[in-house]
Amino acid sequence: MPYLHVNTLATCISLLQLLQPTTATKDDLYHVDPLIGSTNGGNVFAGASLPYGLAKPVADVDGQNTGGFSTDGSNVTGFSHMHDSGTGGNPSMGQFPLFPQYCTDNVVDNCKFTKTARAIHYVNDSVTARPGYFALELVDGIKAEMTAARRTALYRFTFPENKTQNGSMSDPLIGLDLTDSWDSRQNASISVDSDSGRIKGNGTFLPSFGAGSYQAYFCADFAGAKIRDSGIWVNDRAGSEPKELFVTRGFNNFYLQAGGFVIFERPDDGVVTARVGVSFISTDQACSNAEMEVPEPLGDFGGLQSTAEDAWKEKLSPIKVIPGGVSDDMLSAFWSGIYRTMLSPQDMTGENPLWDSGEPYFDSFYCLWDAFRAQHPFLTILDPKAQSRMVRSLLDTFKHEGWLPDCRMSLCKGWTQGGSNADVVIADAYVKNLTGIDWELAYKAMVNDAENEPLEWSYEGRGGLQSWKRLDYIPYLDFDYLGFGTNSRSISRTVEYAYNDHSISVVGKGLGKADYTTYVSRSNNWKNIFKDDQTSLLENGTDTGFVGFFQPKYLNGTWGFQDPIACSALASWCSLTSNPSETFESSIWEYQFYVPHDMATLIKLLGGPDAFVSRLDYFHESGLADISNEPVFLTVYEYHYAGRPALSAKRAHSYIPRTFNASENGLPGNDDSGAMGSFLAWSMMGLFPNPGQNVYLITPPFFEAVEITNPETNQTATIRNINFDPTYRNIYIQSATLNGKPYSKNWIGHDFFTQGLTLELTLGEHESEWGTSKEELPPSQSDSFVHDEVHRA
Template sequence: MLYRSIMLAVAWAAALSTASAWAAPPADLARYVNPMVGTGGHGHTFPGPTLPFGMIQPGPDTRLTGWDGSSGYHDSDRVVYGFSHTHLSGTGVSDYGDILLLPATGKVKWASGYRYKGEDPLPFDGSGYGSQFDKASERAEAGYYGVTLKDYGVRAEITTTLRTALHRWTFARADQAHVMLDLSHRGELLAAGLNVLDDRTVAGWRRTKAWAANRPVYFIVRFDHPFKRLAGPMGQEQIKAALAFDLKAGEVLQAQVGISAVDAKGAAANLAAEQKGFAFDKVRQQARAAWNRQLSRIEVEGSSEKDTRVFYTALYHSFVQPNTFQDVDGRYLGRDGRVHLSHDGTRYSVFSLWDTFRAAHPLYSIVERRRSEDFIKTFIAQFNEGGRLPVWELWGNETDCMIAYHVVSVIADAYAKGIRGFDAKAALHAMVKSAEVDKYGLTTYRKQGYLQGDEEAESVSKTLEYAYDDWCIAVLATALGEKDIAQRFAARAEGWRNLIDEQGHVHPRVKGRWLEGYDPAEVSVNFTEANGWQYGFFVPHNIEGFIARVGGKEKFLQLLDDCFNAQQGLSGRHQVDITGLIGQYAHGNEPSHHMAYLYAYGGQPWKTQALVKRLMDEMYNDTPDGLAGNEDCGQMSAWYVMSALGLYSVTPGQPNYVIGTPRFRRATIHLENGRRFTIRADGAGPYIQAAQLNGKRWSPVWLAHDAIMQGGELRFSMAATPSQWGSAVAERPRSGQVHAVEQVVLAPVASGPYRFKDTAVLDAQVMEPVDAIHYSVDGSEPDAASPLWHGPLTVSATTTLKLRARRGQYWSPVTEVPAVKLSEQLKITLKHAPNGQYAAGGAAALVDGIRGGNDFRLGGWLGFYGVDLDGVIDLGEQRKLRRVAVNFLQDQNSWIFMPRALEVETSSDGMQWTLLGTVQNMVDEHADGSIIRELAVNADGKAGRYVRVRGVAPVWCPDWHKGQGNRSFIFADEITVE
């Protein structure tokens, strides 16, 4: 019946839909856009102009270091150090800021006046270039930015085309008017070149290292007045230039800038194609018209003026990126560092896929379908060029930032929604290959179906996200008739089941056991920018299976309530991304974004409606601090756009949307196929009382993607009180259809100590019914011939217990359970407890004979925060000592440094101590990466029962370090006494 109703509704919609593309002159929707939103707080947006999906983003640079300087601008700043031509929108890592121009007057200052200590900006140094400005003089709108540089008496304005910028500078005074061009601005400069082509044109290039490891940018700047290049500091001719202009007070100077990632020819061609003259007002009008066309894809009405501003600013930010990445002649920089020519659409860059697969790309699947095809063609091209699909691609570089391979979600979702103008077979091949690399724990994940905390950092997050991505691969494989691939990845997609404990929480596993002392509120190395609550519901591809696994609908709903109503705050390490809290829900970071919609799956859609309204009310504003967290290349804004429409894609890869609560009385989506889909909300309040799709009663709390594409009207009756609409079992949304639950047997979970003195009792359980558990203690892999597990096992020597469960013909992965017997003679007491995040199970880990690996996050290392490693080892008897050594680890990017020195003392009674020796650290504190060094002292046969080791902590991060002003760590494991 439901299927027939949908078909009737679709047919009705098709009859009413217009036959031609949306062609009405767009209204001036750009007037609602405020590019300053997100430039304050931790939004990390930039206020400068750009075009939809434009290559160039010129704008002011006010902050060049620190997390809140990621975009190069922060609303709280009052000094402009210049105007660069590339900026990132809402990222959590810094890059870009290419080709700085600064119009100035007076004596030329060759160095920037920006000063900082660590990552923190210091007051403006007036001996360098830069100008103060008043916020009242600043104006930002779609396609335009202007500010008055108070110290120079210059009104600076910028507008843009797709690949070029146009500056207009009005000099109120013109004494020694000049423009500073600085190629050393922002990022580590690897190489650069600068050439004066004539008295109006300068061109060049620079190559930098920051987030992207090797990023070339070519440029050309053309002025409408002649200039004279002033002599600068020796040796800086290729990175800086001061260009002097003979101007009168009140005169206007203009500059056009073209850029390219390919070569100088590309930059010049881009400029020649997109700017025919110095027509600032015309270019500005064209930029605004481009934004009005883009924004008119969705028209809203019938809410407050503020809501309209928030909506269109969010829609604007959703369309800032990905960025066009090919020149007007079709050439682009490939992932292999070579120049390629696109023959099949436009190539793009800046794919923040861990963020944007959740809401931004589902939004594009509705209003940017042709561009979505080009995104996927870009992905396939990058695979062909670099051997892997993108994870977090930036200017032709793979940064490998964030986890999983969510590009597969974008591809599967697009295909499921009828976007098929790409080679799907090639896409599937690339998806499979990218999921089978031997990096980031994938080798272990493929073998056992999940990751443990001692095997891989962020083990829980990676397991859950790999599982979802594998389901996406299974979805596309099923659609293409690739049954073997579909079955294999559908089975992989169910590995999340291994990490759900008896309380229904996702729970890290370590050495075959549940992590002891686990608190889901604790932010730890087992999660990616989150804790167990914020990742506790990430099984979007099998929500029904998740509900059953945690104990049923009532338990599932109780867990949701506990999360959103939690009074307990965050614990564990400080994580700047976790913001926008409601209970333990964190709207300021992406793992939580689907959670408010999950109530609909449990039959309580009114709770979804109330929560979504609250999130739109509290987490978004039309002010600079109007975002609850990083914008993240459109995801934060796309969540608002979709939610304001009343729809959200909880499971990208499945062509439907969960219904939330519409924000506007009417929202009209103008589709590329010429049809339109309208969402109406009659009445006041967030709660849906009833709904109609194309004039017929609609009771499901979800909507098919095809219903939107066919055009028509979804109409809601709203009220201020909850109703039971959409709560019946038949009306609830369903998650993905490709599952292989019968093939998945969960790995047994062990209990019992990892380290013991005399004996240890080991036990095991399974979290779902099985036919049998087999085990071994001889190193072999358990099979049907191995002993059956019937109960606890007592061991008195170091042992590795292996467990394997069987159900029918299917076997679980092997659970390895090491149990290490400690030496009777070595006992250690610490003066300072290790940091709780890096305690390695206690002080005994320092003398258990097992050394930590290269990754400090995996639990083998003890971390001491701002204090010495200071421990006394009791050997049990007087012994002659030959050598005492301690293993230390440095990873300065994580604020971990070598101790300044190792001091070793000995004593016969634990009271009177004799210094055996001191050894100084010789590792450079600036060195990158994970570095392990053993510091050792020779004892020359001196006797003692007690040995004291002291790793002398540096206590504080160095002045040069990004953590300057904060305490530092030292990490130790293992202590050896010979």
């Protein structure tokens, strides 16, 4: 055998490692842990689901139940069939929960029907959660398992032997409650078939973060046990007759609790199967969904679970990693973050009663203010076909309801948190060449956001457009008689509207629209709320040492005041309903860094690269940065724009795995439909998007190598670390090559994914010159950036 030079040998070893099978195997799926973020405010959905599935069965608890289940030690109140994942505010959906139990002495009125009375703890170490499957055991010995089809939940309840006082065998009961997790039901009806035990019904409920109401329908069938009795219950009493019931909310804030039940003769194996079809169209549609998707409930559980696993394997398959010795916990955090990006939005095509257009319909955009920053760009590389269908759904909603949604759930309009951020989602799809989208319709919808103010801009469009066009900012205490909404957030709306208009200009210019320059001009409006002599003090009076911040401005052009640290992690929480202010869910300190399209001008305005880096360091190290909320995401990587990409890598490692990890409280805050998961996935892959732009900021992956195969071009992009160190001492890029040629830019475009390029990063322990010169920085809208010499500590 000929002698190999050491470097050649090392290269061969690396090539051999890369040639190892890296397909999405069961081992990759094994690393997905749906319980990550199931307590400490992560609010994740931990149950069974298909990708983008409507049916989402899980145990509901009476503690942190926004996503249904939590590992916070609270009690199980039932098992319901539809949920959202990672939402804040009120619990979302959770309609028509089933609750299995034994009635003392086989007397039906001895059963516990109301939600509080029937609440029961689960055995802590019995909880099992993996893609397509969820199970736990209640402390009374009843075991519950569940899996899902797209619109059908399938349960197996195993009842242990239980005897009455006279020694006879107890009969299992499964009840159904005409409620939801929030107890928002306005009215509902139910019918029970005495022969088959089929329970059908519907209810009218309120959305958890929006306006209006919606109707949901269910169809529940049972198998595996002989039926002994059935009926309805109201409050804490039940009866075999009648078999139908209509219930309203109740009188004088008294919530009337009611539902149905079926009593069974316990089978030898103790297993009673329940199949629940759900629909937003009709009860008949719910039954049809169940019968079509799960025709044989007794024999379909294992097959359904396998089908769900296969669906998740297929969705995960575009991404492969070579771990390079990193821990299983790091792998679990990574794969679980990716998994959660595809729980929502939910594909409700065929389940939209509001209109029938033949276009896709997705729901649970909850909310785009959270998701546009990382989740939707992530789906663009992982599942571009689904992302294209989501954009088409947004456009179809505009076509039929007049406005692009900024937030939408359960067929209802959700509250707008900032700007019209569907504009950014559309621009992101445009610059990354997603196919199948009507771009003329898209531009029309975006321009509508910018030019026409709706009567109710709290849940669609933008408010304050007269002032936006006349004064070039959103005023503090604006006089807005055209439309109505919460008259706050003048700072955050100004900076968001500016970026929304930039997004419109990008699409308009690409389509050859003459008016695109209008939106280029308006995208600069953020400058008009910058007060160059504004200082910032901490609560103890200490001067932060930085001057120049956004401030509210009145209609007459004079300045108002909001403390720059207000609404930060060091001060009080600010939302639409709690302490509304001129910034939304974030401080002026945080919004000061939100000029994604013109970071060059912002950096110059804040004193140049060194001053900007110093300010950004202070923000992250003082406690002002709120890593639990989405506006902070891009700030982790904005060092790139100041010619210090190494500091972006350092900052990402300061948060991962300290605040993002594989524990049950492994998210720093609400997952927001996968927003937190996508931030983690991007960070660990070594590329971070500036959404709405063809820009990915480069940092070293947290693995030896990552491969991403584009599902449409079938080309595989590779990011490979040379000198990778799983203890993360070597986290700074010393040099890079792209397809074997030197590459010095600290960012890369989307063709990296579509063309299947190979990016090799040579790492070291110290910051280098790589990616620091003016020519190597990401693009900005203006060219006003004068790149001063970059000084390194």
